[in-house]
Amino acid sequence: MSWYPGKIVSRFFRKENGILKNQAINWAVVEAQRLIDAQPRDLRARAKIVYMSPDEFLRKTPRIDTHLSAAITQKEKDYDKGSLESIRRGIAQGKSIDIPSLDYSRMWYGWPSHEGRHRAFVAKEMGTKTIPVLVTYAQYRVYENNDILLETGDKEEAMGVWRESHRKNPYKFHEVHEFWDGKYHGICQFAPGDEVRW
Numbered sequence: 800m801s802w803y804p805g806k807i808v809s810r811f812f813r814k815e816n817g818i819l820k821n822q823a824i825n826w827a828v829v830e831a832q833r834l835i836d837a838q839p840r841d842l843r844a845r846a847k848i849v850y851m852s853p854d855e856f857l858r859k860t861p862r863i864d865t866h867l868s869a870a871i872t873q874k875e876k877d878y879d880k881g882s883l884e885s886i887r888r889g890i891a892q893g894k895s896i897d898i899p900s901l902d903y904s905r906m907w908y909g910w911p912s913h914e915g916r917h918r919a920f921v922a923k924e925m926g927t928k929t930i931p932v933l934v935t936y937a938q939y940r941v942y943e944n945n946d947i948l949l950e951t952g953d954k955e956e957a958m959g960v961w962r963e964s965h966r967k968n969p970y971k972f973h974e975v976h977e978f979w980d981g982k983y984h985g986i987c988q989f990a991p992g993d994e995v996r997w
Contacts, residue, residue: 853923900933
């Protein structure tokens with residue numbers, strides 16, 4: 800429907816409070832996939848496009864006015880009015896809309912770095928069931944002494960290998976590092992002789 804001017808598009812969809820309901824949003828998914836494909840193979844944080852509800856996205860991001868609660872609790876008056884109108888106008892005109900993003904390799908007060916709360920809010924009010932989100936996952940490294948045993952984007956897998964390797968070789972140094980803010984940070988370790996508590 801992107802070739803229809805906004806006035807024509809509005810005839811095809813029920814309007815409620817000036818919002819087009821159930822209109823297809825022209826998300827820039829192809830462009831986001833190109834960014835993912837252009838990542839160097841040795842990049843430690845991996846990204847992929849994940850489909851989720853607008854509510855799920857807003858639960859994973861903080862409110863605009865405080866980091867103490869999720870954006871799902873925000874009302875329309877709490878958002879920037881100009882940004883909301885710009886997004887609505889772009890959707891009505893069929894323009895390509897950048898997909899929201901969550902970056903778990905760059906955390907802030909316990910929240911992933913993010914973009915797209917306004918877009919998710921507009922999608923929600925339009926009745927959109929799922930939205931594409933560019934999700935970047937942290938990378939984990941498991942070490943035995945100075946040897947890398949595993950590199951993975953799955954924290955549970957990393958922790959399982961860490962525990963198991965120490966159980967099998969209790970007199971070696973075992974450590975897990977998490978990649979975020981552009982470098983690895985040690986998050987847990989066993990020194991030689993430490994007991995594994997299950």
